[in-house]
Amino acid sequence: MIGEHLPIIVILTYCIAALLMPAAGLLHRKAPSILAFASGLAALVFSFMTLWKTVREGAFNYAVGAWPPPVGIELLADPLSAFFLVVINLVSTIVLFHAHFSDGKESGERSISYYACVMLMLGGFSGIVGTADLFNLFVFLEMSALAGYALLGNGSGRAAHSAFRYLILGTIGASFYLLGLGFIYVETGSLNMGDVSLILGDVGMQTTARIGFVFIIIGISLKMALLPLHQWLPDAYTDAPAMSTALIAPIGAKVAVYVLIRLMYDVFPVAPGDWAFPLHTILAIAGAAGIIWGSVMAIPQTNMKRMLAYSSVAQIGYIALGIGLATPFGYIGAVLHVFNHAIMKACLFLFSARLEKTGQGIRIDKLTPATRRRLPVSTACFVLAAISMIGLPPTAGFFSKWYLILGSLESGNGFYVVVILASSLLNAVYFFRIIERIYFGNTDTDALEPVRVRLTRRNLALVTLALSLLLAGLFNVWIVKSLIAPMVPAF
C-alpha cells in the first residue's frame, strides 16, 4: 500500500523534518542532529524500497494530489532515479551520522536552522531526482540550492563571500534553465518530461527547442561545475564549514549530473552523431578538459579541502565524459562513477573534517606522522579512498575507470583513454604527496606516543565508507548488472 506513494514519501520525510526542527531544538540541545540523522535513515529506507520496487516491478509513476499528468505534477521512479535516490540518501545519512556523533560544533541554538537547511537541501535533492516535471525540477533545484548557499555560507566571512559568489553563479544557472524551459514550452506546450519527449519525438528538435535545450544545458553545467563553468566550486567548498562541505561535495553536483543524464537521454531526442548539434561531443571534450584541468590544479594546492575541491572538478569531468561518449559502457561508467565518487569524496572530506575537528589543520605542508598517530583509523580510510581515487584495483574507483575506458574504446576514441590514464597518474601525484607526509617523515619526537587503533563512533562513518569502496569494487558487476543495466538507454 505504501509502495505506490514511495516517491513522494522520501521528499515529504525531509520536508516534515525541516518543519519539526525548531520543536526538536527546543526539546533538547542534541535533538536536531538526531532528528536529521533519523529522517535521513528513514529516507534511505524508503529509497531502498523504491529501488527494490523498480528493480522488481519496473518503473512507476505517482500523480501528486491525484491530478493526472500532464496537468498535475508527476513523480517518476525508474531505475535511474531510484539509483540516484539511494546514492544521495546513503551518503548523506552516513555523513549525518558522523555529524551527530563526531562533530558537536553545530549543537545549540544555531543547530536548529543549520539542520533545517540540511533537511530542505536533501528534500530538494530527492525532489529533483524524483520529479518528472521540468518546472517542478526547477523549484526543487532552487530549494536545494538556497539551502546549500546557507549551509556553505554558515562559517567565516570568507565562507559567506564564497557562498555569495556561488549564489550569484548558481542563480544565473537556474535562470538559464528557466529561460530554456520557456523555449521548450513555446515549442511543445508542455512541461511534463514524458509529454515533452513524446512531442519532440514527433516533431523533432527544431531551432526553438535546440536554443532552449542549450540554455538548459548551460544552466545545468553551471550547477554541476563542468569545466569552463566551475569557478565557484573550489572557493565554496574550501571556505565552508567542514560538515557542510562533507555533506554537499559528494552529492551536490551529482544531482545536476542526474538532471543532465535524464534530459539528454530520456527527454530530448538528441542524436550523438548529429554534427549540426554535437552536444555529446562538446560534453565529452569539456569533461576531458575538466579531468586534466582539475587534476593539474589540485597538485600545487596547500589546502587539503581546496585540493579535494579541484579533484571534484576532475571527477565531474569523468562523469561528463562518460555521458558524452554515448556508448553503453560510457553510460555505465558515468553512473557507476557517480556512486563511487560520492562515497570516495564523502570519505575524503570527512577525513579533512576530522583533521579540522582535532585541531591539526588541513594545510598539507603542515601534516606530519603525528597526524596518523592521532587518527590511525581515519588515516587508513583516507588512504583507501585515495587509492580508489587514483583507480587501483580492486577498489571501486578502478572499475568506473575500467568502464569509462571500455566506453572510450567503444566510441573508437583513443584520445579519451589517454586522458583517463594520465589523470590517474596526476591523482597519484597529489594523493601520494599527502600519504608521504602522513606516513613517512621524521618520527623522532612523537615515537613514544602510543598509537591507539580503535573503532569509535567518531571514525565509524569513515570506516563504513572506506569498506563500502572495497565492496563496491569487488561486487561492481552485481551493481552494474542488476541496478545500472536496466537504465541504460538503447544507443
Add this chain to the structure above:
Amino acid sequence: MIEIIESYYAYWVCFLLLTVGLYGILFKQNLLKKVIGLTIFQASVILFFIIIAFKDGGTVPIYNEAFSTKEPLGYINPLPHALMLTAIVVGVATVGVALALLMRIHKAFGTIDESTLWKELRK
C-alpha cells in the same frame, strides 16, 4: 529589419533587460549592485514567460461571460503566469539569502566592495 524589431519588440526588451542584468552582475563592484543585477536578470526571464503567454486580443484568464468555457482560446495562457508566481517566490527567497550573506560579509570585513574584499581575502 524594422519589421523584425517591431513584431518582436517585447522579446527585444526582454533581451535588453537580460543584458542589463548580466552587466550588473559581472561588472559592478558593489555586491549589493550585483544582487540588483541578479534581480533584473531574473525579472527578464519572468517577463519572457509572460510574453510567451500573451495572445493578441486575449483576455485575462478569469471566467468571462463573453467566452465562458467554450472558447478557451479567448483567454491568454494562464499556466506561465502560475509558474512565474512560483518563480517570483523563488527569486525573493534568493534575494533574501543573498542579503543575509551580504550582512555577514559586511560584519566580517566591513565592506561589500568586491575589489576591497579581494584585498582583505588575500591577507
Add this chain to the structure above:
Amino acid sequence: MNAFFQASFLPLHAVLVSFLAVPAILLASRRPNLREGISLFAAVAKFALVLALLGSVLDGNRPVLELLQIAPGISLSLAVDPLGIFFALVASGLWILTTVYSIGYMRGNREGGQTRYYASFALSLSATIGIAFSANLLTFLLFYELLTLATYPLVVHKETPAAIRAGRMYLAYALSAGLLFLAGTIWLQSRTGMGSFTAGGFIAEGLFSSWELTSLFLLFMVGVGVKAGIMPLHSWLPAAMVAPTPVSALLHAVAVVKSGAFGVLRITGFVFGPETMREQGLDLLLACFAGATILLASIIALKQDDLKKRLAFSTIGHLSYIVMGAALASTAAFTGSVLHLSAHALMKITLFLCAGAIYVHAHKTRVSELDGLGRSMPWTFGAFAIGSLGLAGIPPVNGFISKWWLASGSLESGYPLVLGIFLLSGLLNAGYFFPIVIRGFFHAPAETEEGAHAHPASEASPWMVVPLCLTAALAIVFGIMPDFPLPFFDLARQIAESVTLSGPGLLPPSG
C-alpha cells in the same frame, strides 16, 4: 562455507595466508617476538601450501578457482599451472629464509618501523603469489598493482629524503607501467573476452591488425618491463636500493623484479605466443632491448663502487637474460629462461644477504672498503664467492645450467649473435664480481687509524649467516641435481614445451 576449506581452495589459501597475517602482525606491534613468530609461521605455512599444490600439479592437475565476476565477462580467478607454481615455489621458499634473515638484520640494525616492515612484507608476498596464480590478465593486474602499493612502504622504509625520493620514483615508474598494462588489458579483453592465460598464446589471427598487435605488445611490455628492469625503464631499481637489504634481497632479486620477468614470460608465452611474435617480428624487437640491457647493465655495474648498486645493475642484466629467453622462445631458450628465474633468484639473494650482513656487521657499503674483510667473515664471503661464480655461469652452480639452456636456445632459434652476448656478459659478470671476492680474501685490510673503521674480528649474527649459507648451498645443490629436492628442471621443461609446441588452436584453452 565448508567449501572454503576444501582442496580446491588451496590456491586462494596460499594467497591469503600471508594476507591474513597482516592484521595479526599489526596487532602484535608491541610484542616483537610474537610479531616475528607470526611472520615466520605465515612464511612456512605459505610454502607448505605451495608444496601441496606442487604435488597436484606434478600429477597433471591444473587447479582452477573462479572466485567472483569482477568485470563483465571476466572473473577474478586463480589457476595453478607449472609456470605459476614454479614462481610461487621460488618466492615462498625464499621468503622463509628472508624472514629469518630479516629478524637478524632488523634487530642488529635497530631499525624503526619494524611492524610496518613485516606487515608490508607479508602483503607483498600475498601479491606475489597472487601474480603467480593469476589465471587472466585482469587478476594479474590486480595483484601487480597491489605489489606496487605493498612494496612502496618498504622502499621508503628509512624515511630519509633519499628514500622518499626513491619511493616517488618507484611509484612514478610502477604506476605508469600499471596504467599502460591496464590500457593493454582493456583493449585486449574488449575483443577477446576473459583473456585467460593459455600456453602458446590466445590471440586469434585476424582479431588485431599488424600495427595494433605491435602497439598492444608494447603496452604490455612497458607494463611488465618496468618491474623487469628492461632498459630504458630501469632507473627506479638502483634508486630503490636505499631500502633495507632484506627488502632489496627478496623484493629486488625475487618478488618485484621477478614478477616483472614472470609477466614477460606470461605475456610472450601465454598471451601472444611464440608464433604470433615471430610473425610480427616482435621477438626480434624484444631481443634487441634485452641484449642491449644485458650488455649495458653489466658495463655500468663494473663502475659501481656501492656494493648494492653494483648488485642492482647486475640484477638488471640478469633479468634481461630471462627476457631474452622469452623473446627467442624456442623450447631450449624458454626452458633456460624459466630456469634462470629460479637460479638468479637463489644466487642474487645470496649476494644481497651477504651485502646486508657486511653492512650490519662491518658497516661497509662500498666495494673499495672490503679489503681483507673475508678473513674475518669467511662464511659470508664464501657464500658471496659461490653466488658470483654462479652468476658468471661457472659450474657446478645452478647459474651454469640455466645459461647453458639459454645459450643452446639461442643457437636453436638461429641467433648466434645472442650466444656472443651471453658469453661476453658472463665475462663482464666475472669482471665485476670476482674483484670483490679477491679483495675480501686476498687484499690486506686498509690501514685505518680510528678503531671504529677497523674490521670486526668475527662473523655476523647466525640469524643472518645461516640463511645466506643455505641459499648458497642450495645454489650448488640445484647446480648438480636440477631436479632435487624440488623438480625445477622438470617443471621448466614442461612449461617450455607447452608454450613452444602448441600454438593458438592446437590445444583447447585451459582456463
